[in-house]
Amino acid sequence: MPLNKEIQPGDNDELTRERLQATFDTQQMAAALWGSDLARKRRELAKKVDKLTVLHDSKDMSFMTREEKLSENARKVVQMFAHVADIVEDPSDDAEMFHLSSNAIGHEGHPFGVHFVMFIPALKAQADDEQREKWLMPALGLQLIGTYAQTELGHGTNLRALETMATFDKATDEFVIHTPTVTALKWWPGSLGKSSNHAVVSANLIIDGKSYGHHNFMVQIRDENTHKPLKGITVGDIGPKMAYNASDNGFLGFDHHRIPRRNMLMRHAKVDKNGVYTKPPHAKIGYSAMVHVRSVMIGHQGMFLGSASTIAIRYSLVRRQGEIKEGSGEVKILDYQTQQHRLFPQLARAYVFMFAGKEVRELYQKVLSDMEKGETTLLADLHALTSGLKSVVTHLCVAGMEQCRMACGGHGYSRASGIPEIWGVAVGGCTYEGENMVMLLQLARYLMKAVKETKKGKSLGRLVDYLLLPQDRHSLIGRVPQGEYGPHLAAFEHIARRQIFKVADELTKLQDKGMSKEIAWQKKAVELQRAARLHTRFYLAACFHRKVQSVVDGRIREALADLYHLHLNYELLDMVNYALEDAYLKADQVDFIREDMYRLLETIRPNAISLVDAFEFSDRELRSVLGRRDGHVYENLYKWAKESELNRADVLPYFDKYLKPMMLAARQRSNI
Ligand SMILES: CC/C=C\C/C=C\C/C=C\C/C=C\C/C=C\CCCC(=O)SCCNC(=O)CCNC(=O)[C@H](O)C(C)(C)COP(=O)(O)OP(=O)(O)OC[C@H]1O[C@@H](n2cnc3c(N)ncnc32)[C@H](O)[C@@H]1OP(=O)(O)O
Numbered sequence: 001m002p003l004n005k006e007i008q009p010g011d012n013d014e015l016t017r018e019r020l021q022a023t024f025d026t027q028q029m030a031a032a033l034w035g036s037d038l039a040r041k042r043r044e045l046a047k048k049v050d051k052l053t054v055l056h057d058s059k060d061m062s063f064m065t066r067e068e069k070l071s072e073n074a075r076k077v078v079q080m081f082a083h084v085a086d087i088v089e090d091p092s093d094d095a096e097m098f099h100l101s102s103n104a105i106g107h108e109g110h111p112f113g114v115h116f117v118m119f120i121p122a123l124k125a126q127a128d129d130e131q132r133e134k135w136l137m138p139a140l141g142l143q144l145i146g147t148y149a150q151t152e153l154g155h156g157t158n159l160r161a162l163e164t165m166a167t168f169d170k171a172t173d174e175f176v177i178h179t180p181t182v183t184a185l186k187w188w189p190g191s192l193g194k195s196s197n198h199a200v201v202s203a204n205l206i207i208d209g210k211s212y213g214h215h216n217f218m219v220q221i222r223d224e225n226t227h228k229p230l231k232g233i234t235v236g237d238i239g240p241k242m243a244y245n246a247s248d249n250g251f252l253g254f255d256h257h258r259i260p261r262r263n264m265l266m267r268h269a270k271v272d273k274n275g276v277y278t279k280p281p282h283a284k285i286g287y288s289a290m291v292h293v294r295s296v297m298i299g300h301q302g303m304f305l306g307s308a309s310t311i312a313i314r315y316s317l318v319r320r321q322g323e324i325k326e327g328s329g330e331v332k333i334l335d336y337q338t339q340q341h342r343l344f345p346q347l348a349r350a351y352v353f354m355f356a357g358k359e360v361r362e363l364y365q366k367v368l369s370d371m372e373k374g375e376t377t378l379l380a381d382l383h384a385l386t387s388g389l390k391s392v393v394t395h396l397c398v399a400g401m402e403q404c405r406m407a408c409g410g411h412g413y414s415r416a417s418g419i420p421e422i423w424g425v426a427v428g429g430c431t432y433e434g435e436n437m438v439m440l441l442q443l444a445r446y447l448m449k450a451v452k453e454t455k456k457g458k459s460l461g462r463l464v465d466y467l468l469l470p471q472d473r474h475s476l477i478g479r480v481p482q483g484e485y486g487p488h489l490a491a492f493e494h495i496a497r498r499q500i501f502k503v504a505d506e507l508t509k510l511q512d513k514g515m516s517k518e519i520a521w522q523k524k525a526v527e528l529q530r531a532a533r534l535h536t537r538f539y540l541a542a543c544f545h546r547k548v549q550s551v552v553d554g555r556i557r558e559a560l561a562d563l564y565h566l567h568l569n570y571e572l573l574d575m576v577n578y579a580l581e582d583a584y585l586k587a588d589q590v591d592f593i594r595e596d597m598y599r600l601l602e603t604i605r606p607n608a609i610s611l612v613d614a615f616e617f618s619d620r621e622l623r624s625v626l627g628r629r630d631g632h633v634y635e636n637l638y639k640w641a642k643e644s645e646l647n648r649a650d651v652l653p654y655f656d657k658y659l660k661p662m663m664l665a666a667r668q669r670s671n672i
């Protein structure tokens, strides 16, 4: 039995030979990546989706208009729910459902995207028991379609400036929801434009003329039967986007629209019938749906980068171009060192992002169950961690995916590669759920508080314990045996700690000179976001270390360790300026890191296909001609191109309408 479990009769021979070189069992690696239970469920659900033709794309989405895309994905999502009990083991398991939707529907969006990822989590965390009964149960039972309407045309980041009003009317025991200006229109919510009939709406709570800041309200926006907007509500689609065009992101305006008082989500903050307001136990508890998405995004983004790496690495083993030694025949492009250097570090990042995604979900679950008991101590840690990870992971993912696209040459630019769409979806993640730079500055706030605690000999939390440790003056990289690469990890720690203390000292100096805290913050904002990035990159490297250490099977651990060591080298070189500034690393150590990285590229090369096969993306899920498991790329690229709508006729009307008359006229002129 070969160790790579993807080998099948009829596959491209080149790929089979590559797969036979695996040093580990790909299904065991899949278990390390996804968790053994989820890996098994993914495998089984993919097989079931393969058999259920009603879940298959009716044609490649690249050849569809937006309306066709919306309709196609609405059709598939309805079929998916109709068959869900036969396909998944536990429909209430978000991870299993996500993988089902990834297989059957893809990532271009569908009417229930925000319903599951924000609307339901908002109800779970913020609705009281009676409200859960009223809306959560119908939402889970698909009796209604919900969205999360927070961002406005004028403001997305600065939530304190949101303008939508929810004014309490004591006489009728109602809130009057109103959009006072054009900039107050809700703008962007997913599935709002044409699909949803309910929304969790963020609006400023106003009682007796006093504003209590924004709170969340349940608002029905469309009639349950006719689907027409209710009186006092204007709603529509905001138009085409870079990608994600099967989602109808929308706008929404209210003209003194009335809802019952009990439509304010009241698990934590409350308003009684006399207009008496009760504060929540934590000022930011109403932000929980955002924290939820930030926590799931990390693993999803890792998956997007894993998909792009799979496509590029498989294709690089099919594509031959040029010779390394003259006369010895064209080589697979993955045999070029530059191609390996382009792709393997992205593969390593995909792995670690998936591991970090798992860790952060565990912390989220813990915080959620604490919150249920009114306990909010870990909320700040979770906010800091998710803010940093969300920003660094999305940024590195899209940079990595772009490398994958370019590594596929011309065919990478074609939608047949599958990379443009997932890149477009992933890059949205740099903006949604908190613009990256803004979220890095949120983490920086936490880090600056941590420095203050450290100076008192205390730690703000587990994530920043390392700030209490003393700084070494010189790195031991290349000075001691490599072992588990401890000196490399220590270098990540050193770089992060130094930048964090450096910027904290600079802030103090500016304030000592009389500058206000806010202006000093502005003067150092770029350095602050750098501190946040370095802290997060250290977290990621340490997470990779924890994962490798936890693996029991020797062959899996060895293959993972190669990726981990490559990651350490590659990322350190990417941040090397920070280590050179204080001469922590010497030039010869940088050379040592480089040479070790080149060695690791060669070590990883024979396992490359098995490391991507271990993601176990089905062809249906990958939606890529270049990334096909069987490697039959060229004949299928030709087949795909023939499906282009432009090939429906040899001559298209625009030729007769514009080009032919122009050429005829030009010929006539030349005959005169
Ligand atoms: C069938 C299908 C099945 C399954 C489907 C499964 C999955 C689906 C998959 C994909 C999903 C599909 C689609 C999803 C795609 C997109 C969804 C995107 C949705 C959105 O974008 S919603 C809108 C998001 N908006 C934002 O993120 C706004 C960003 N801004 C902010 O968060 C805040 O304004 C802020 C944090 C920047 C600042 O807030 P503030 O002004 O109120 O606070 P301060 O800066 O003054 O800070 C004060 C204090 O509070 C702390 N703080 C801030 N936030 C939090 C928090 N969340 N938790 C805890 N603490 C917080 C902050 O740190 C300060 O603390 P300090 O101690 O005073 O320093």
Ligand SMILES: Cc1cc2nc3c(=O)[nH]c(=O)nc-3n(C[C@H](O)[C@H](O)[C@H](O)COP(=O)(O)OP(=O)(O)OC[C@H]3O[C@@H](n4cnc5c(N)ncnc54)[C@H](O)[C@@H]3O)c2cc1C
Residues within 6 Å of the ligand: 114, 148, 149, 150, 151, 154, 155, 156, 157, 158, 187, 188, 189, 190, 244, 249, 428, 431, 432, 433, 434, 435, 436, 437, 438, 441
């Ligand atoms: C695909 C997609 C789906 C979305 N889905 C939803 C949804 O379902 N529901 C919803 O409510 N919203 C949704 N959004 C909106 C999204 O959450 C916001 O666009 C996002 O939070 C960024 O806010 P903004 O657009 O106001 O950007 P801005 O804040 O205007 O950002 C513009 C620039 O200003 C900078 N900037 C802003 N503030 C600061 C600051 N304090 N310090 C330093 N720099 C700053 C930013 O870094 C950025 O460079 C979605 C957006 C996208 C793209």
